[in-house]
Every structure is written in structure tokens, then in C-alpha cells.
Amino acid sequence: MSRIRRRKWARPELEKDPKVIFQPQEYQGKWPELFKNQNPIHLELGCGQGEFISQCAENNPHLNFIAIDLYNEVLVQTLRKLNENSLENVRLIPMNIRLINEIFAEDEVAKIYINFCNPWPKRRHHIRRLTHPVFLEKYKKFLINKGEVCFKTDDDGLFQDSLKYFAESGFKELYKTFDLHSSSYAQNNIVTKYEEKFSSQGIKIKFGIFQNNK
Numbered sequence: 001m002s003r004i005r006r007r008k009w010a011r012p013e014l015e016k017d018p019k020v021i022f023q024p025q026e027y028q029g030k031w032p033e034l035f036k037n038q039n040p041i042h043l044e045l046g047c048g049q050g051e052f053i054s055q056c057a058e059n060n061p062h063l064n065f066i067a068i069d070l071y072n073e074v075l076v077q078t079l080r081k082l083n084e085n086s087l088e089n090v091r092l093i094p095m096n097i098r099l100i101n102e103i104f105a106e107d108e109v110a111k112i113y114i115n116f117c118n119p120w121p122k123r124r125h126h127i128r129r130l131t132h133p134v135f136l137e138k139y140k141k142f143l144i145n146k147g148e149v150c151f152k153t154d155d156d157g158l159f160q161d162s163l164k165y166f167a168e169s170g171f172k173e174l175y176k177t178f179d180l181h182s183s184s185y186a187q188n189n190i191v192t193k194y195e196e197k198f199s200s201q202g203i204k205i206k207f208g209i210f211q212n213n214k
């Protein structure tokens with residue numbers, strides 16, 4: 001990751017492509033206008049190099065996808081995957097997810113994916129976890145009623161805590177497994193880069209689906 005982060009050409013490459021949105025606040029409440037259709041919007045938080053979002057977009061041409069990451073350098077890799085496969089139903093946003101509530105209006109997103117976010121193991125850093133109630137309260141506003149958050153992680157502590165976070169924030173647990181790859185959901189699963197890394201080390205992947213109840 002450190003080698004990839006040093007590449008300075010990333011931003012110019014992103015700037016050339018209209019699929020990359022540098023002023024996402026301008027589209028709050030207007031994402032369907034940008035996509036030029038009313039298809040549901042699915043959002044991936046922390047997309048990394050884009051294995052997941054590009055496969056989702058290819059499998060689901062009648063959905064719109066938005067993927068967010070902090071780093072231009074990983075978004076370039078995502079963008080290349082989209083372009084190699086001529087996928088037009090995705091937009092990429094370089095931004096800090098902390099500011100997520102500034103870019104979506106109420107009920108604008110149908111589903112959220114959080115794959116292998118940083119576990120922030122120290123107690124004083126828990127507030128930075130993407131499943132912490134501070135974040136869940138933001139997601140609840142722009143996620144439709146009955147909309148889902150799909151969350152997977154290698155980290156036992158983060159998963160256990162997240163089960164509590166979702167319950168505390170009023171989400172209904174629809175599905176949960178402590179071993180995704182041996183579960184009934186395995187056939188629907190798209191393996192991400194970090195997932196491949198952790199499962200090749202023998203670490204079980206934890207996964208849950210949590211429903212928003214407004």
C-alpha cells in the first residue's frame with residue numbers, strides 16, 4: 001500500500017474521467033440526475049482497488065453504484081477496472097467517509113457495503129470504526145427504510161462489537177455468519193482483495209446483513 005500511495009500521477013488520471021466526482025456535495029439529492037435514471041443506488045465505503053464494486057456493477061447493470069475511498073491511488077486501480085470492462089453504472093468519490101452525510105439526501109441510498117474496514121482495536125479509536133454508532137446514525141438518514149448494510153471483516157473483536165453497534169442503532173439483524181465461506185451465502189459472495197489475503201491465512205470471514213428501520 002505505501003508504494004502505491006506515493007504515486008503522484010493518480011489525481012490527474014482521475015480528473016480526466018467523468019466517473020470520478022470531486023465535488024460530491026453538489027449532487028446531494030441529485031444522484032439520479034447524474035446517473036440519468038432512477039435505478040437504486042448501492043454504496044461501497046472504503047472500496048480499495050475496486051474488485052468488489054467492479055464485479056457488483058458487472059453483475060447488476062440495472063443498479064447504480066457509488067464507491068468511496070480516501071486515496072486517489074487506490075481509486076485509480078478501481079477506475080481502470082471499470083474502464084477495462086466498460087462499466088458505466090459506477091461513480092467514484094475520493095473523500096473521507098466522515099463527511100458522508102454531506103453528499104446524500106434522505107432515502108437516497110438502497111444498500112451499503114462495508115468490506116474489511118480498519119478495525120481500530122484501541123478503545124479510544126473505536127469511534128473511527130465505520131460501523132460505530134456515530135457512523136450508523138449518519139447512514140440511517142440517507143439509507144431507505146428497510147435498506148441494508150452488508151458488512152464483512154476478518155476481525156473478531158470488530159465483528160462482535162459491530163453486532164452490538166447495529167442493534168444499539170436500531171438496525172435489525174437479517175443474517176449473520178462467523179464463517180462466510182462455509183455459509184449458505186458463499187455462492188453470492190464476491191471476494192475482495194483483503195478477503196483473499198485473510199482467508200489464505202486461514203482466518204474465517206465474518207459477515208452480517210443489517211436492515212435499517214426508520
Ligand SMILES: C[S@@+](CC[C@H](N)C(=O)[O-])C[C@H]1O[C@@H](n2cnc3c(N)ncnc32)[C@H](O)[C@@H]1O
Pocket residue numbers: 045046047048049068069070071074095096097098115116117118192193194195
Ligand atoms: C483495509 S482496506 C479494504 C479495501 C477493500 N474494501 C477490500 O476489502 O479489499 C480499507 C480501505 O478503506 C479506506 N478507508 C479507510 N478509512 C476511510 C475513510 N475514513 N474514508 C474513506 N476511505 C477510507 C482505505 O483507504 C482502504 O482503501
